Amino acid sequence: MIVYDNQSDDRSLEILKAEPKVEVRTFDTSGQHHTGELDRIRNQAWVESKGQADFVIVCDTDEFLYHSDLPALLEAMKESGATLLKPHGYEMLGDRPPLADENIFDLYPKGVRTYSFDKCVLFDPNAIEKIAYQPGSHVCEPTGRVVLFRRPGLALLHFRHLGVEYVRRRYEACAARRSDFNREKHFGTHYLESEESTRRRFDKISQAAGEVFANRDIPQGKAAFLQVPENFDKSIFVAAKAMEEDEFGLAIKELEYILSFDPGHVLALTKLSVALRKSGRDLDAGYALKQAVALDPDRPDLWFTLAEIAAGLRSEKVAINSYQRAICLRPDFYRAHLGLATVYQVFKQPKSAVGHYQRAIELKPRMSEPYRQWGGMAYKLKRYKVALQIYETWLKWDGQNASALNAYALVLKAQGRTDEALEKFKQALLFDPESLAVLNNLGTLLHISGRLEEGVTYFRRALDLEPENALLKTNLANVLLDLGQVDEAAELNQCLVDDKIRNSPKQNEGGA
Secondary structure (H helix, E strand, C coil), X not given: CEEEECCCCCCHHHHHHCCCCCEEEECCCCCCECHHHHHHHHHHHXXXXXXXXXCEECCCCCEEEECCCHHHXXXXXXXXXXXXXXXXXXXXXXXXXXXXXCCXXXXXXXXXXXXXXXXXXXXXXXXXXXXXXXXXXXXXXXXXXXXXXXXXXXXXXXXXXXXXXXXXXXXXXXXXXXXXXXXXXXXXXXXXXXXHHHHHHHHHHHHHCEXXXXXXXXXXXXXXXXCCCCCCHHHHHHHHHHHHCCCHHHHHHHHHHHHHHCCCCXXXXXHHHHHHHHCCCHHHHHHXXXXXXXXXXXXXXXXXXXXXXXXXXXXXXXXXXXXXXXXXXXXXXXXXXXXXXXXXXXXXXHHHHHHHHHHHHHHCCCCHHHHHHHHHHHHHCCCHHHHHHHHHHHHHHCCCCHHHHHHHHHHHHHCCCHXXXXXXXXXXXXXXXXXXXXXXXXXXXXXXCCCHXXXXXXXXXXXXXXXXXXXXXXXXXXXXHHXXXXXXXXXXXXXXXXXXXXHCCCCCCCCC
16 A cells, blocks of 8 residues: 655554555645645556556545455456446545544445545556546546446445534635645635535435445355346336436436446436436536546537536536537537537626627527527626627517517616617517516616606506515615605515515524
8 A cells, every 4th residue: 555645744654654565655735735736646656556466546545445345346357357447436424533443334334325436446557558537536537448347336435524523624624725726726615615504515415325335244256246237228218217207216226227337338327417417416417427428428419418517517617618529529509509608608708608609690590599698798798789789680580579679678778778768668568568577677767767657557567467576566665755655665665574584594593
């Protein structure tokens, strides 16, 4: 065992040097957590094992590769010709860190399935030329003779959630040691989360945790590991039917059964990503899909879906790169152009967004969304002439679109062209008389213009449609105050206060 130590100041070195099979190698990042240096070590340290070891394990000190019969598993792996082992990842759960000589399997029997920890930490150094771990080793892009291997019961256990106080101490220490490199690359941002967020996440994991070692004492042997089902048609059928009936837990179970024997099964990975996403587990869905695109990188639909997941998780670089890959593979991919433009807009790169909005319109000139988003971006940037041109183009082929007319009127209002804006708002109402947005905007503009009675009329129409709308109540109360109708305005404001108290999360906590 070779341990890379970054200037420990506890008893780590003393404990390690007492073990005859351990070699300690030190490195120094000046007391800072430098992901780039850790990645360099993970990607290079194992190379000297070529010609000397059948397998190497590259893992962090809070990770443990587990199987009830790991020697037999490795024998079967070698006999099968596989070169890269892929475990099932778990976040293990406890209420305190372990003491000396305590058995971690007895102490922490529960964990949560976590796809980001399906890390390829074990491989054949003689077959793999480069492992190419990405930050944190959650994803790798190996080259050489790459043959994936996975069997039921193989787990990579991550021991981090060992009591809330332990997690908080660790995060605070890691946050204080973030290097400039990590800050620039946005690595380790989870260390900055609030104590409340840590407690919420810990509670969520506690609720989802289940037994991990149910069958750990059952020996299986090499012969059992070499037996692989001839096909997985039944599991695919059951998973598909389960997803149709919104039974996503069953679908995930069947798809993981397939992947426990064939981690390179692209169809199972793609269906798994869908099931995870529909279960609200977008992060896990993203990791499943990353594995699929690594195995089948020429499918634009996979890159597009990965981009959509990354965009939802606000992972800017992954989203942009994935949309770009989808477009490279399929230049006429309308939804990818629109998605990429949206991501550029969200992450404040408007110049990059424009070309993709234009391309989306070229591909499908009679789709409203690119006009809506591009015009909205120009409006927010106060490029009113550009926004008007976009909306005018939209209205040329969809002149009865209330949303387009409403947006057009807002730009006219921003330019001070009040009469024209009023005309466009009223035109929008002709095509959608129940549009709350148009009614509210029209009422607001009439209020600003001093036409108070007219403004009241439109706010009342909107409130008839949605009586509990707080914004509409506020706007109507303001107009009524200006009209001198103080009693009704006060009544509306009291309703707003009562609503706020009623919806407050602390309303039932008691107190004076």
